[in-house]
Amino acid sequence: MTRKLIEHADIVTLDPHGAILRNADVAIDGDRIVAVGQAPAGFQPDETLDATNHVLMPGFVNAHTHASMTFERGWAEDLPLDRWFNERVWVVESQLSDEDVYWGAMLAAAEMIRSGTVAFADHYFYMDRVAEAAEQTGLRALLAWCVFGEEHNIGVDLPGTVDFVRRWQGAADGRIRTLLGPHSPYMCDPQFLARTAAVAARLDVGIHIHLAESQEQVDNSLARHDRTPVELLEANGVFDVPTIAAHGIYVNAIDQAILARRGVTVVQCPNCHMKLGMGVTPAPALLAQGVNVALGTDGTASSNDLNMLKEARLAALIQKLHLADPEAMPGDLPLRMATQNGAKALGWPDSGAIAPGKLADLILLDCDQPHWRPRHDLVANLLHSAQAGDVSDVMVAGRWLMRQRRFLTLDIEQILWEAERRALALVGQDLAVVRRYKG
Numbered sequence: 046m047t048r049k050l051i052e053h054a055d056i057v058t059l060d061p062h063g064a065i066l067r068n069a070d071v072a073i074d075g076d077r078i079v080a081v082g083q084a085p086a087g088f089q090p091d092e093t094l095d096a097t098n099h100v101l102m103p104g105f106v107n108a109h110t111h112a113s114m115t116f117e118r119g120w121a122e123d124l125p126l127d128r129w130f131n132e133r134v135w136v137v138e139s140q141l142s143d144e145d146v147y148w149g150a151m152l153a154a155a156e157m158i159r160s161g162t163v164a165f166a167d168h169y170f171y172m173d174r175v176a177e178a179a180e181q182t183g184l185r186a187l188l189a190w191c192v193f194g195e196e197h198n199i200g201v202d203l204p205g206t207v208d209f210v211r212r213w214q215g216a217a218d219g220r221i222r223t224l225l226g227p228h229s230p231y232m233c234d235p236q237f238l239a240r241t242a243a244v245a246a247r248l249d250v251g252i253h254i255h256l257a258e259s260q261e262q263v264d265n266s267l268a269r270h271d272r273t274p275v276e277l278l279e280a281n282g283v284f285d286v287p288t289i290a291a292h293g294i295y296v297n298a299i300d301q302a303i304l305a306r307r308g309v310t311v312v313q314c315p316n317c318h319m320k321l322g323m324g325v326t327p328a329p330a331l332l333a334q335g336v337n338v339a340l341g342t343d344g345t346a347s348s349n350d351l352n353m354l355k356e357a358r359l360a361a362l363i364q365k366l367h368l369a370d371p372e373a374m375p376g377d378l379p380l381r382m383a384t385q386n387g388a389k390a391l392g393w394p395d396s397g398a399i400a401p402g403k404l405a406d407l408i409l410l411d412c413d414q415p416h417w418r419p420r421h422d423l424v425a426n427l428l429h430s431a432q433a434g435d436v437s438d439v440m441v442a443g444r445w446l447m448r449q450r451r452f453l454t455l456d457i458e459q460i461l462w463e464a465e466r467r468a469l470a471l472v473g474q475d476l477a478v479v480r481r482y483k484g
């Protein structure tokens with residue numbers, strides 16, 4: 046186990062007191078932080094890093110994404126949800142091979158590390174290949190193989206996802222966790238949801254699902270089942286296991302009380318919600334009732350990037366605008382949603398704060414730049430001024446994944462080449478032709 050000492054950092058701890066430390070040190074032993082402020086007496090580091098002019102904070106946690114959708118970035122623009130899916134996204138997804146999923150996930154991993162994400166909750170297909178990408182790149186990952194019901198699945202059915210859980214639960218020294226991924230209450234029928242919930246309980250894993258993305262979904266659910274989507278999931282036992290519910294936009298007061306009582310995590314994806322014109326997750330109301338609200342990017346076919354710093358900023362701005370209240374989502378709350386709330390949902394409650402005993406999942410941002418000056422308020426600078434490109438160093442479980450903007454666990458040239466040529470081939474384009482067009 047190696048010992049590392051990071052010196053002279055300005056630290057946004059996101060601890061319970063919201064402590065901000067200037068010119069302070071962080072001592073790390075193995076995968077844990079052992080001291081913050083000053084190294085313990087006699088601490089003998091194997092490696093010392095001078096973090097002068099850098100802000101140190103917990104790494105970001107992307108609590109809802111489809112990593113391999115990086116292949117569809119910029120492929121489905123300015124369309125309503127039904128046309129976005131049927132005319133564009135599905136055209137690509139119906140042809141994906143497991144090798145495509147791997148390279149899409151590697152491209153996503155590079156982008157996530159580059160922008161300071163240390164863990165992600167993924168919901169997609171051919172998930173063994175996403176697990177490989179997480180294993181190789183050093184990220185933490187909570188992985189669900191998405192299924193639609195008894196048929197029309199991609200790669201596996203429900204028993205197949207059980208095998209996936211058994212293969213990968215706790216792999217990569219515990220960095221990889223798994224759960225079940227029924228797509229949504231509008232794609233999966235109630236009997237299938239109930240069966241999935243029972244299987245999850247037996248396996249002692251959770252469920253990651255899409256929930257209440259449009260008023261139409263709620264209206265259809267009421268017409269068909271006489272229940273809102275939230276009520277339908279509760280009635281079928283889904284909330285008997287830890288549940289991550291993506292979006293949660295159209296949830297009424299009764300739904301919100303159910304989500305709070307059952308300990309469901311709601312993942313707001315502000316960039317996706319704005320870009321697809323979906324609506325606004327009532328995050329302040331949910332938080333006030335004790336719901337764990339985390340943030341995610343969703344796939345890059347809708348959000349176009351995997352930038353959690355941007356999601357935290359938009360989570361603040363969207364509520365200030367929507368509620369016409371500049372005091373909505375104050376202080377470091379959006380940063381907590383983008384870090385520790387996600388970490389808790391993904392099963393690493395010891396990640397997401399800089400304090401002794403916590404997991405060493407942290408990032409450094411270069412603040413020796415015009416948009417960081419003056420440094421009156423580091424939280425405001427982080428939330429409203431910082432750029433993803435300011436992230437210079439990323440550590441997961443005490444291991445550096447990026448140092449001084451250099452990737453240490455992946456071959457970026459190979460990833461860029463494989464990802465672009467494969468993504469273009471899926472839509473009938475040729476990289477050579479594209480390059481010629483661009484001159």
Ligand SMILES: [Zn+2]
Nearest residue numbers: 255291343344
């Ligand atoms: Zn999604």
